[in-house]
Amino acid sequence: MSAYHPxxxxxxxxxARAVPGVFAPGANLTVRxxxxxxxxxxxxxxxxxxxxxxxxxxxxxxAKVVGESWPxxxxxxxxxxxxxxxxxxxxxxxxxxxxxxxxELALTIMEDLSDHVIMRRGLIEGNAYPLFxxxxxxxxARTLFFTSDFGMNQQQKKLQTGRFINPxxxxxxxxxxxxxxxxxxxxxxxxxAIENExxxxxxxxxxxxxxxxxxxxxxxxxxxxxxxxxxxxxxFVTPTSTKVIDPEFAYYGPMGFDIGAVxxxxxxxxxxxxxxxxxxxxxxxxxxxxxxxVKQVWVEFETRFRALxxxxxxxxxxxxxxxxxxxxAELLQDTFGYxxxxxxxxxxxxxHVADIDGIPDEARRxxxxxxxxxxxxxxxxxxxxxxxxxQMLAVANLHFASKEGN
Ligand code: SR1
Ligand code: MG
Numbered sequence: 001m002s003a004y005h006p007x008x009x010x011x012x013x014x015x016a017r018a019v020p021g022v023f024a025p026g027a028n029l030t031v032r033x034x035x036x037x038x039x040x041x042x043x044x045x046x047x048x049x050x051x052x053x054x055x056x057x058x059x060x061x062x063a064k065v066v067g068e069s070w071p072x073x074x075x076x077x078x079x080x081x082x083x084x085x086x087x088x089x090x091x092x093x094x095x096x097x098x099x100x101x102x103x104e105l106a107l108t109i110m111e112d113l114s115d116h117v118i119m120r121r122g123l124i125e126g127n128a129y130p131l132f133x134x135x136x137x138x139x140x141a142r143t144l145f146f147t148s149d150f151g152m153n154q155q156q157k158k159l160q161t162g163r164f165i166n167p168x169x170x171x172x173x174x175x176x177x178x179x180x181x182x183x184x185x186x187x188x189x190x191x192x193a194i195e196n197e198x199x200x201x202x203x204x205x206x207x208x209x210x211x212x213x214x215x216x217x218x219x220x221x222x223x224x225x226x227x228x229x230x231x232x233x234x235x236f237v238t239p240t241s242t243k244v245i246d247p248e249f250a251y252y253g254p255m256g257f258d259i260g261a262v263x264x265x266x267x268x269x270x271x272x273x274x275x276x277x278x279x280x281x282x283x284x285x286x287x288x289x290x291x292x293x294v295k296q297v298w299v300e301f302e303t304r305f306r307a308l309x310x311x312x313x314x315x316x317x318x319x320x321x322x323x324x325x326x327x328x329a330e331l332l333q334d335t336f337g338y339x340x341x342x343x344x345x346x347x348x349x350x351x352h353v354a355d356i357d358g359i360p361d362e363a364r365r366x367x368x369x370x371x372x373x374x375x376x377x378x379x380x381x382x383x384x385x386x387x388x389x390x391q392m393l394a395v396a397n398l399h400f401a402s403k404e405g406n
Contacts, residue, residue: 009033038064038065039060039063039064039076055112056107059248073168076169119236123269132237137299141300141308144223145309152314161252170253176345177218181345182201182202190348201348221254227246227249227258228258234246255334256336260340263335266290269290298335333386336386343376347372356368374399382395
């Protein structure tokens with residue numbers, strides 16, 4: 001019989017105690033279960049008064065957000081721990097250190113990041129992270145380049161692709177992002193006040209055609225090892241540090257899906273701030289910061305990806321002059337489309353974002369939802385004609401102005 005069982009808090013303490021070299025023998029350890037995501041248990045173990053800690057993340061055999069009626073593979077814990085280690089090697093300092101992975105318990109033991117905050121929470125509070133664009137640009141460029149056919153031996157890449165076959169987690173994305181929002185689905189979850197907008201998503205055939213293209217890209221375009229769920233709840237920050245966590249959705253897919261996820265979540269926060277900030281000048285300043293960050297993430301990514309290509313591209317023909325420009329032009333278009341799809345799903349789909357759902361005033365909350373849906377649907381529809389990151393900012397500003405009347 002399998003030894004798997006969800007850990008109790010006291011078992012989590014004893015398991016943490018057994019990690020060599022972290023806590024003093026006999027240390028007074030405290031534990032808190034802090035998992036506020038959709039899928040897992042997360043225990044935070046601390047040594048009282050010593051500033052030392054560990055995180056124990058344990059996969060549950062079902063999706064916590066729904067319950068035991070939605071079974072989910074424990075193999076995602078292996079995928080997550082392997083992805084964390086690969087990302088930590090490729091992008092030093094930008095992922096938490098993994099101490100141990102225990103397959104039987106689907107348990108990953110990693111660095112305590114409690115001196116950081118979840119970026120989504122920080123942005124909701126109106127905090128700016130000026131180094132973030134450079135950090136995430138570096139993370140994206142290095143993890144995507146070095147796991148792709150540009151930066152990795154192509155036979156090794158095929159073998160690595162096999163280790164990241166992640167059908168159940170991909171199916172969640174295929175349903176929740178690339179299907180449910182565009183049909184009547186029991187998974188959908190939205191305020192009746194936006195029924196007209198939700199119905200418009202279901203009847204817009206032009207939109208469906210573009211979503212089909214993005215969906216097919218997600219299903220077939222195994223360009224690089226993705227994080228697979230790179231929203232601002234998967235990123236810990238301080239003013240000087242960025243750590244990317246939670247890559248349990250990792251698989252080989254289209255690079256634009258990861259980049260688009262980051263940009264979508266910045267834009268969701270920009271939409272949300274219209275319902276949160278009362279002072280127009282503070283709102284203008286914070287939105288300017290967020291939109292500049294959207295632009296800088298792409299610029300920092302592209303600059304680094306180009307430099308990696310110039311120095312480390314392993315494929316003679318992919319080094320051919322002009323190829324990289326064409327590749328990056330298509331990647332920008334994918335990024336627009338995936339960013340749009342990520343925005344739409346957070347408004348009408350199963351899993352929402354606190355940026356918007358936490359807006360206290362109902363009318364302002366639903367206005368922010370309409371703004372986000374408008375931006376998202378436009379990015380999807382326009383993705384194949386996108387030619388510069390500035391166009392993404394223009395789409396956002398258009399919807400702020402037209403739906404907020406300023
Ligand atoms: C059933 S899981 C719902 C969502 O939570 C994760 O963070 C992913 O974004 C997934 O789509
Ligand atoms: Mg997650």
